[in-house]
Amino acid sequence: MVRIYSLLLFLTFYTSYGFSQDTSFLKIVFAGDIMGHDGQINGAYNDSLKGYNYEPTFRYVKPYIQSADIAVANLEVTLAGPPYKGYPQFSSPDSVAIEAKKAGFDVFLTSNNHSLDRGKSKGFNRTLKVLDSLQVLHTGTFYNDSVREQEYPLMVVKNNIKLAILNYTYGTNGLTIKPPSVINRIDTALIRFDLEKAKKANPDFVFVTIHWGIEYERNENKEQEKLAKFMVRHGADAVIGSHPHVVQPVKLFFPDKSDSSRSHVIVYSQGNFVSNQRSRYQDGGILFEVNLMKVADTTLVNHFNYMPVWVYRKTTGQKHTFHILPPHAIPGQ
Numbered sequence: 304m305v306r307i308y309s310l311l312l313f314l315t316f317y318t319s320y321g322f323s324q325d326t327s328f329l330k331i332v333f334a335g336d337i338m339g340h341d342g343q344i345n346g347a348y349n350d351s352l353k354g355y356n357y358e359p360t361f362r363y364v365k366p367y368i369q370s371a372d373i374a375v376a377n378l379e380v381t382l383a384g385p386p387y388k389g390y391p392q393f394s395s396p397d398s399v400a401i402e403a404k405k406a407g408f409d410v411f412l413t414s415n416n417h418s419l420d421r422g423k424s425k426g427f428n429r430t431l432k433v434l435d436s437l438q439v440l441h442t443g444t445f446y447n448d449s450v451r452e453q454e455y456p457l458m459v460v461k462n463n464i465k466l467a468i469l470n471y472t473y474g475t476n477g478l479t480i481k482p483p484s485v486i487n488r489i490d491t492a493l494i495r496f497d498l499e500k501a502k503k504a505n506p507d508f509v510f511v512t513i514h515w516g517i518e519y520e521r522n523e524n525k526e527q528e529k530l531a532k533f534m535v536r537h538g539a540d541a542v543i544g545s546h547p548h549v550v551q552p553v554k555l556f557f558p559d560k561s562d563s564s565r566s567h568v569i570v571y572s573q574g575n576f577v578s579n580q581r582s583r584y585q586d587g588g589i590l591f592e593v594n595l596m597k598v599a600d601t602t603l604v605n606h607f608n609y610m611p612v613w614v615y616r617k618t619t620g621q622k623h624t625f626h627i628l629p630p631h632a633i634p635g636q
Contacts, residue, residue, distance in 0.1 A: 325599050326596065326598050327462045327464050327596070327597040328462060328594070328595065329372050329373070329461060329462045329466075329595040329597075330370070330372045330373075330592065330593075330594050330595075331371060331372065331373045331374075331375065331466070331510075331592070331594075332367070332368060332371035332373070332374045332592050333374075333375045333376075333512070333543050333570070333590065333591045333592075333593075334374070334375065334377070334408070334573065334588075334590055335377060335545055335573035335574050335575055335576040335588035335589070335590075336377050336379045336546070336548060336573075336574070336575050336576055336577075336588070337377060337378050337379055337399065337403065337577055338379055338380065338393070338575060338577060338579070338580070339379075339380035339387075339389055339393045339394075339395035339399060340389035340578060340579035341388070341389035342579040342616075342623050342625075343389070343578070343579050343623075343625055344387045344388070344389060344395060345622065345623070346622055346623040346625055347359075347360070347396065347625075354398070355387075355396035355398040355399075356398055357396070357398045357399045357401070357403070358405070359625070359626060360402065360577055360626065360627060361402055361405070361406035361627060362626060363626055363628050363629060363632040364590075364612060364627040364628070364629050364632075365405075365406040367590065367610065367629055368406050368407035368590075369406070369407035370407075371407065371592070372461050373409050373459060374407050374408045374409050374410070375408070375410040375412065375512070375543075376403060376408050376411055376576060377411075377412045377415060378403075378411040378412060378413055378441075379393070379417050379545075380393040380394065380395040380399065380417060381393055381394050381395070381417065381418070381420045381426035381427070381429070381430045382394070382395060382396075382397050382399075382400060382429055382430045382433040382434075383420070383421035383422075383425040383429050383430070384397075384425060384429060389579070391420075392417070392420040392421055392426075393417050393420050393421075394421045394425075394426065397433050400433060400437060400439070404437055408439070409439065409440055409459070410440045410441065410442070410457070410468060411434060411439060411440070411441040412441070412442065412470045412512050412545075413430065413431070413434075413442070413444040414442075414443025414471055414472040414486055414488075414514060415472045415545070415546065416472055416473065416475055416476050416546065417475075417476070418430075418443075418444050418475055418486050419475045419476070419478040419480060419486070420476075420478075423480075427444065427480075427484055431444065431445075431446060440457060440459065442454070442455060442457040442468055443470035443472070443486070443487050443512075444484070444485065445484070445485040445486075446484065446485075447482075447484065447485060448483065448485055450485075451485050455469075455497070456469045456500060456501040456504070456509075457470075458504055464595055464597050464602065465504075465505070465506045465507050465508075466507065466508050466510060467501040467504065467506035467508070467509045467510065468510050468512065469494070469497055469498070469501065469511045469512065469539075470511075470512045470513070470514075471490075471494065471511070471512075471513050471514065472486065472487065472488060472489065472513075472514035472515075472546075473489050473515050489513065489515065489530070491530070491533060494533075494534060494537070495533075495537050498538035498539065499537075499538070501538065502538055507595070507602040508541070508595055508604075509539050509540045509541075510541050510542075510543060511539040511541075511542050511543070512542075512543045512544075512545070513530075513542060513543070513544050513545070514544075514545050514546045515527055515544055515545075515546055516544060516546050516547045516551065516571065517547060518546065518548055519547060519549055519585065520551070521547075521549050521550070522551060522552065522571075523544075523551050523552060523572075531556065531569045532556060532558075535556055535558055535567045535569075539567070540567060540604075541567060541568045541569070541593060542567070542568075542569045542570065543570045543573070543591065544571045544573070545572060546572065547571075547572040548572075548574060548575050548578070548580060549574050549585055549588075550573065550574040550584070550588055550589055551570075551571035551572035551574075552571055553571070553591070553607075554568075554569050554571070555567065555568055555569070556568075556569055568607055570591050573588045573589050573590070573591055574587060574588025574589060575587060575614065576612065576627065577614055577625060577627050579616070579623075579625070581616070586613060586614050587611060587614055588611075588612055589609045589610065589611055589612065590609065590610045590612060590629075591608075591609050592606075592607065592608040592609065592610070593606075593607060594606035594607075594608070610629055610630065611629075612627050612628060612629055613628050614626070614628070615628045615634055617634065
């Protein structure tokens with residue numbers, strides 16, 4: 304499948320052929336880290352329901368998420384059931400995934416340094432079971448090698464455009480995964496193999512989502528840059544990063560310096576989508592948007608965009624309510 308990344312070439316296609324019945328469009332939105340600190344858990348408890356409700360968290364950003372054809376988020380908590388707990392070993396109420404899905408998320412990324420929080424049977428397996436019960440797509444962690452072989456790389460088809468989504472993490476905070484469970488770890492040989500496997504499925508576009516970098520560092524490091532270029536050279540069309548809990552640069556990489564029409568976007572870190580981290584740069588992040596256009600058998604990126612989001616923490620007595628705010632959102636309206 305031919306992929307072209309030049310706006311000039313997009314305009315050439317448009318001018319020459321217009322939008323025909325063979326033209327398809329797809330809007331993909333990526334969110335950063337969905338965290339689950341103690342303050343968020345306490346704030347989500349609803350006395351009248353005698354349970355947890357995360358609807359307020361996504362209320363104001365929901366219209367934008369739902370405007371996407373496909374929305375993807377990094378689920379950086381386990382759904383291990385009670386007792387619920389934040390840092391350092393996260394276990395959030397199922398409601399956070401339920402309300403995130405209602406807000407419009409189609410895919411959850413589960414390979415991160417907290418994948419093994421709360422152990423294998425509860426933290427790891429129960430998270431997968433809850434996501435399966437919600438009938439929501441997820442990738443990055445698997446019950447066993449057989450499931451991974453069947454389901455990975457994740458292929459998502461919508462509007463006649465086929466995406467491959469890959470997901471990896473640098474580690475699991477020193478916790479060891481025990482067979483048969485599988486977590487995708489960063490390994491260049493494995494990533495190269497998976498990208499080759501993805502190519503054989505003939506996707507129109509390949510995203511690699513990756514948990515990497517140094518926490519709270521606002522710029523990428525040399526290891527990230529080197530790995531990003533490696534992944535692009537072996538088949539990634541775009542790289543979307545998470546983990547630092549702050550926004551890092553978005554850059555274009557040109558594998559062939561003599562051909563400026565072919566570029567690949569690298570989002571080194573989107574920062575936090577929601578958390579109880581209140582320090583500057585940690586209290587928000589960006590939503591990154593990729594708009595694809597497919598003409599016959601040629602796929603083009605005609606538009607990249609990002610939207611900043613900020614986590615508003617409303618305090619009532621000893622309780623905090625968390626709201627993800629896009630620009631111009633007014634809490635209470």
